[in-house]
Amino acid sequence: MAESNFVDYVKIYCRSGKGGRGSTHMRREKYIPNGGPDGGDGGRGGHVILRGNRNYWTLLHLRYDRHIMAGHGESGSKNRSFGKDGEDKVVEVPCGTVVYNAETGEYICDVTEHGQEVILLKGGRGGLGNWHFKTATRQAPRFAQPGEPMQEMTVIMELKLLADVGLVGFPNAGKSTLLSAVSSAKPKIANYPFTTLEPNLGIVSYRDGKSFVMADIPGIIEGASAGKGLGLRFLRHIERNSLLLFMVPADSDDIRKEYEILLNELRTFNPEMLDKQRVLAVTKCDMLDQELMDEIEPTLPEGIPHVFISAISGMGISVLKDILWEELNKESNKIEGKVANIAHRAKDMSHLQEELKEEGEDEDLSYEYVNDDEDIEDLEDFEYEEEDWEEDKK
Ligand SMILES: Nc1nc2c(ncn2[C@@H]2O[C@H](COP(=O)(O)OP(=O)(O)OP(=O)(O)O)[C@@H](O)[C@H]2O)c(=O)[nH]1
Numbered sequence: 001m002a003e004s005n006f007v008d009y010v011k012i013y014c015r016s017g018k019g020g021r022g023s024t025h026m027r028r029e030k031y032i033p034n035g036g037p038d039g040g041d042g043g044r045g046g047h048v049i050l051r052g053n054r055n056y057w058t059l060l061h062l063r064y065d066r067h068i069m070a071g072h073g074e075s076g077s078k079n080r081s082f083g084k085d086g087e088d089k090v091v092e093v094p095c096g097t098v099v100y101n102a103e104t105g106e107y108i109c110d111v112t113e114h115g116q117e118v119i120l121l122k123g124g125r126g127g128l129g130n131w132h133f134k135t136a137t138r139q140a141p142r143f144a145q146p147g148e149p150m151q152e153m154t155v156i157m158e159l160k161l162l163a164d165v166g167l168v169g170f171p172n173a174g175k176s177t178l179l180s181a182v183s184s185a186k187p188k189i190a191n192y193p194f195t196t197l198e199p200n201l202g203i204v205s206y207r208d209g210k211s212f213v214m215a216d217i218p219g220i221i222e223g224a225s226a227g228k229g230l231g232l233r234f235l236r237h238i239e240r241n242s243l244l245l246f247m248v249p250a251d252s253d254d255i256r257k258e259y260e261i262l263l264n265e266l267r268t269f270n271p272e273m274l275d276k277q278r279v280l281a282v283t284k285c286d287m288l289d290q291e292l293m294d295e296i297e298p299t300l301p302e303g304i305p306h307v308f309i310s311a312i313s314g315m316g317i318s319v320l321k322d323i324l325w326e327e328l329n330k331e332s333n334k335i336e337g338k339v340a341n342i343a344h345r346a347k348d349m350s351h352l353q354e355e356l357k358e359e360g361e362d363e364d365l366s367y368e369y370v371n372d373d374e375d376i377e378d379l380e381d382f383e384y385e386e387e388d389w390e391e392d393k394k
């Protein structure tokens with residue numbers, strides 16, 4: 001895909017901060033001999049946190065900063081002083097961002113709402129200072145806990161646009177024309193396939209100040225689920241729409257067949273997509289007369305509400321809005337808030353490399369960490385469990 005501002009796929013390296021170590025300080029003051037242990041606790045390492053932000057529409061801003069690293073916790077010090085906590089790193093992401101582990105393809109988390117915060121990587125806890133370990137029989141512990149190690153992970157972030165209605169159709173079906181007719185969005189329209197190369201969102205106003213969001217998605221062709229055309233790259237944006245509006249032009253040779261092909265591509269991409277409510281619009285009906293429409297009607301697929309429309313003459317548009325609104329508000333289609341919940345499957349490992357390449361995200365982001373704290377290095381098997389100390393305490 002050529003350079004574009006619509007970035008819906010990025011790979012970045014994230015690292016939380018390690019916990020600061022506890023101090024082993026012994027209190028020594030002029031008139032207080034054997035002052036005992038007074039080493040404070042280390043501070044917590046910074047978390048890497050994702051925060052949903054509705055003012056972001058793409059992941060573009062993350063393209064320029066591919067190493068996200070939170071601060072380390074500082075060590076504790078004398079006088080039971082706590083070390084400072086490491087600085088958290090908050091990454092603002094658009095609502096609808098889904099995160100995967102770039103090495104294993106495993107689904108990690110998603111962020112769907114404005115202001116929602118998800119801890120992607122936890123900072124290490126700080127170690128306890130030596131004064132915690134003072135007992136009747138051990139007056140002067142000369143040890144303290146090290147801080148917990150940091151965590152690192154290379155992740156793939158994918159944006160799946162959240163819209164109420166997603167437009168599904170072959171190239172040239174009139175999807176962008178419809179969006180521009182019912183909303184103030186201004187997508188490019190032209191009489192050739194693949195005019196739309198990036199999804200567009202528009203707000204469709206309905207009666208009494210009500211509105212819903214419509215997503216115009218690039219055209220789908222047979223084989224899209226296997227990567228043909230704009231393929232996989234945009235099918236994912238359909239995943240999060242509550243309702244799918246299938247669009248087939250009136251001059252299609254076989255409307256039912258075209259519908260079946262579209263349906264099949266969605267099924268191959270993710271079978272759960274078929275659980276979504278569907279509506280069929282026969283587009284460009286200004287080219288038909290009533291007689292032709294009557295002829296076509298019985299040939300349309302059963303079990304799905306249909307409507308004849310023309311985005312150019314305005315025919316059927318208000319009926320279409322009524323149907324969409326009604327379907328959107330059916331109890332069965334209402335999915336927690338506005339988010340169409342689809343289970344996020346792990347990425348297919350056999351395709352992951354290919355996919356990264358296709359998205360231009362296959363560069364190696366591994367980050368050489370220079371360890372300035374050799375104590376931590378020795379602690380491969382270190383587990384931060386308070387109980388570890390129990391035995392010593394006796
Ligand atoms: N007569 C007529 N032509 C239409 C209508 N809607 C769209 N068209 C024409 O069909 C062509 C394709 O329209 P687009 O809206 O760009 O189609 P699209 O589905 O967005 O196409 P892609 O972006 O390539 O997937 C344009 O030349 C439009 O003017 C309609 O209701 N009536």
Ligand SMILES: [Mg+2]
Nearest residue numbers: 175176195196
């Ligand atoms: Mg278009």
